[in-house]
Amino acid sequence: MSGNFLNIGVSGLLSTQSAINTVSHNIANANTEGYNRQITQIDTRNPQFLGGIYIGTGAEVGAISRVFDATTLLELQSNISNFNELEVYLDQASRVDNLVADASTGLNEGLQAFFSAVQTVADEPTSIAARQVLLSQGGLLAGRFNTLTEQLESQRRAVNSGIEASAKEITALGQSIADLNIKIAAATGGGLGQPNDLLDQRDRQITQLAELVDIKTLQQDDGSINVFIGNGQALVVGATASQVVAQRDTNDPKNVDLVLQTGAGNVPITETVSGGKLGGYLRFRDEILEPGFNVIGRVALAVSDEINRQHQLGMDLNNDLGGLFFTDINDATLMQRRVINDSSNTGTASLGIQIDDPNLLTDANYELRFQGGNYILTNTTTNATVASFPPPGATPATVSIPSEGFSVVLNSGAAAAGDRFSVFPTRTAGADIQMQLTNPSQIAAALPVNASTSSANIGSGSIAGVSVTDTTTPQFTNVANDLDPPLVFEFTNATTFNVRDANTNAIITGPVGGFVPDQSNDMLALAGLNYGYEISISGSPQPGDTFNVAYNTNGTGDNRNMLLLGDLQQANTMDNASSNFQQAFGRLVADVGTKTKEAEINKQAADALVAQVTNRRESISGVNLDEEAAKLIKFEQAYQASAQVISVARSIFQTIIDSTR
Structure with a gap:
């Protein structure tokens, strides 16, 4: 009998010791990110049938399990993904908002200063000083276009770097999750119970992955987890992880695209991934950065074309007809810059884009592909086909696209089936605009x-x-x-x-x-x-x-052409004759400002949701030190009591031995 309660005492000692170890483990990891509180489940041992009755045999550790709510974790990961997307988007959008709205860098103030100088020359057409101010303001206006475009280019480079860094982190985390899947499956399959700390590590890796991109997970029977991104593309399947790689877009080398490298080949995922930091970069690029380039470029083209057109109708102080005030928008080099050949093209076609009417230009980019014996022009914003035409009989040739405000110029060579060309009618114009006049006497204020x-x-x-x-x-x-x-x-x-x-x-x-x-x-x-x-x-x-x-020889006091130039400030020469220069740029300022404010509001809401779900998770799975301290006292008392049982058993056993001597 003494042996029975000795065993009972030992079982109580061992099970209580395990409980104390678990509490100690909880206390030690109270500040460990992603740690889920653990509890020791102490079960009653099977009783022993003796003398017609069942006699208890003590206790044993049934399991050590995590206090874990899968639904709360999934909700937290989703909210974290949304928050990080908004945080990156807001950070990038705020920079553009500050850039275009700032009086020192925005276009509207530069346009106002330029046309004020035009009016001064109209008031004093013989004044060399007034003409010099106009030259200076023209240079400053062109400089604003250049600076805005360069700042956006700088931001594009930062976005590319952010996308590349995110892709590398996603790949590393995917491999780490796959490695943990191997360990967890081995532990679970070996009948060793749930490896709680490994499960916490994996959950933590998956949560870090959610910071970078929106994910979906699927639990497997062997304890491993499959992770999917985009439209169900598998990043992790059991022990195998694919790689997310950022590479230069073959259609547009200034941007990076994303592919998922799997054993079966490369899968493009740029258009399908969302959420997280990566989604923030991509959404900013699509919604603000690219339209920003195109609006600034479109205004630059309209300003250059309208000012040049009117200035060339005038006469300067040397009795010469007016020349170009700003860069010729259809300079041969500039026309070719508006088309990028896909790196996979096999044909020899050399193309350009001639701007016919800036009033009809939009903020869209296009793709021109040679397919079925025809060139097919598609608006990449709407995916609508806007033109289709056969190759010319001879080059050079020009094909007008009246609805879009430009023509396709086929300079030389021939396209091969499947060849693709990216068309950017307006993107580079902000960088292209430059002053062409160098002398005040060249300003054509008079009519000839x-x-x-x-x-x-x-x-x-x-x-x-x-x-x-x-x-x-x-x-x-x-x-x-x-x-x-x-x-x-x-x-x-x-x-x-x-x-x-x-x-x-x-x-x-x-x-x-x-x-x-x-x-x-x-x-x-x-x-x-x-x-x-x-x-x-x-x-x-x-x-x-x-x-x-x-x-009009020696018409030095004539201001008629300068008055006509001044009228261009308020003329609706953009957006199908519905906007002037400042209104067109003002729409960009308003649009970026609205999107930035919306992102700020949404980020605050997302932050509150993350905090709310984090608090809920902590209330379920977090370590409460006061509670653990109370448990420690309870288990310490139980441990001491079990030790006392052992001591009593020894004493009784000794008494039995002594009685037999």
Whole structure:
């Protein structure tokens, strides 16, 4: 009998010792991240049947298990993934928001300063100082475009680095999870119970993985866990882990793409992964960075094209026709920069993009592929096919895409089946814009055409207006700094007139009818002449009245072209004639600001959810030191009591021995 309660005492001692070890383990890991509190389950041993009754045989350790709630952990991992995505997105978006909204770097202030300088020259067309200020403001405006684009390029490089670093971390964590799967499966399969600390380590690795990317997990019968990313692509399957690799996009080498390297080959996952830091980088790139490049570039193209177009219709202080104010948007080098050949192309086609109408440009990028004997142009934002055309019979050739505001220029070579080309009509324009004028005298403030009324006229006819539409016509180019020919409008009666060459007095055409007294009449249009300019006459000319048209030689005080340049500030020359320059850029500022504010609000909400679920997890699985201390006292007392049982058993056993002597 003494042996029975000796065994009972020993069983109590051993089971209590195990419980004390577990409590001590909990206390030691109270501050270990991801640790789940453990408990020792003490069970009653099977009783012994003796003398017709069952006699207890003590206690034993049934299991040491984690206090763990899988649903709470999954919720925590999901919230952590969402929070980290928003944190990265907000950090990157805030930088762009500060950049475009800052008065010292944004475009609207630069545009305002530029057009203020234009107005000053219009007020003082002979002032060299005012012209110099305009040159300076033009350079500063171009510099703002350049700086904004370079800052976005710098941010692109940072995003690429972030994506690459995240990919490496995901790969490392995936391998670590696979290694832990091996250990856990071996322990579970060997009948050794649940390896709690290994399970905690794996859960911690999976939670760290959730910080980087959204994941789904699937528990296996052998205790291992499979991990999936994107649209169900397997990162970890049992003991095998795939690699996530960031590599240069074959369509766009400035960006990095993601592939999942598996035993079966590479699987592109850029378009499918989300959540975590990686999702934050990718979403920022798609929603803010790429549109930012394109909006800035689109405004740069519109500013360059409109200012250049109007400036070239004017005349400078040297009596020369106006030249380019900013960079020619269809410079051959710039056109080629707008197309990137896919690195896998096998054909020899060399392409470019010619900007036809900045007013029709959008913020979209495109893909041009050669398939089925045709070129197919697709908007990569909407995935809509916008044009399809066969290859030209000979190169160079230009194919207009009217709906998009540009043309595809096929310079040379031929595409092979399957060849792809990335088309970026606007992305690089912010970096391309530069000042072309270097001397104040080159500013074309005047119009090159002057019209006057003969002093001998007796009627009430007057010059209602002079407009210039094209200075590349022979009338402007045949003779430098002169019209070829200068004109005289000679009225033969109240409604008809002749058009004469002022140099020879020869009639060019006439008599021309259709003049309507007392309203504005476009004289060259009535005469059917396209000279690149127009003269409007109103009132009631009398027979014999004449009106002279000549080159505006020495028109230094003329500000007519500068006034027209100034009008461009408020002209709706963008977004299908619905926006001016500042409004178009202002939409980018507003859009980035709205997205940044939304991300800030959502991040705060996500942070609160993470804290809430973390607290819930801690209340379930965390170590409460006060509670563990109380358990320690309880188990210490039980241990001492079991020791006392052993002591009593020894004493009784000794008494039995002594009684037999």
